[in-house]
Amino acid sequence: MKLLLTSGGVTNTSIRSALVDLLGKPVEESSALAIPSAQWGHPMCGPGSLRSFVTDRTPPTMTGLGWSSVGLLELTALPHVAPERWTPWVREADVLLVDGGEAVFLAHWVRESGLLDLLPELDDTVWVGVSAGSMVMAPRIGADFVHWRPDEPDTTLGLVDFSIFPHLGLFPDNTLEAAREWAASLENPGYVLDEQSAVVVDGDRVEVVSEGEWHLLGGER
Structure with missing residues (x-):
């Protein structure tokens, strides 16, 4: 999986170009499945935010x-639907x-649904994450980002070896100073991304695409 x-999201020309490169064809020739599930676990989300997505x-x-x-x-x-129906x-x-x-809520349902077991077979599929949809791929998200069950671990899927601090500068608490404190609590590198930045993972290639501000904290790649 790429x-x-x-x-x-895909907020500028550079990120869209990276998406097309991963797809290997134009967006207009590509089919998408949209997964809104992470919203159910966050107290700031509801019917209006789901509608916006x-x-x-x-x-x-x-x-x-x-x-x-x-x-x-x-x-x-999906746990209530036969796999042979939805896996195609x-x-x-x-x-x-x-x-x-x-x-963390999203990671739980990626596992419980059976989607996690299918991911290794999807060599050519592109996973495009927004915020928690990106963070879920990390080993950990940091305790401050856990809202679903605050007393439980902040572990997620661990499909990449870095974590993501999203929305740099978008919210009052999402400052670079806060990101540095977040990174100090992790055992792995962390990418700090504003709304104009993204991380591309394609096999062994890991690179940042940005028309804004981003930082790598806690390690060299």
Whole structure:
């Protein structure tokens, strides 16, 4: 699986170019499945934020980018659906658009749904994450980002060896000083991303695409 791990989605030309490069074809010729599940675990999310992700019009950064088709995949429902029904939907999609919310909650449902077991088979599929949809790939997200079950560990999927601090400068608490404190609590490197930045992972290639501000804290790559 190829990863485009963003803070705010496909927000500029450089990130969109990286997406097209990972897809190997234009967005307009690619099919997408949108996964909103992380929103259910975060206290700041609700019906309005879910609607914004699905409609994605002002401006489009995920589902509204011009895909040939877009479907919705709700992970919390999948344990109640036969795998032979939903796994073809995932296999046939060119991209999984994974929304933000609560990353530990999302990690739980990626496992419980059976999607995690399928990911190693999706060599050509692109995972495009926003916020928690990107953070979930890390070994840990940092205790300050845990909202679903604050007394439980901050561990997530561990499919990459770095963590992500999103929304640099977007919210009052998302400062570089706060990010430095966050990075000091981790045992692995951490990327700090503003809304114009993303991390691309394609095999052994890990690189940042940005038209804004980003930092790598706690390690060299």
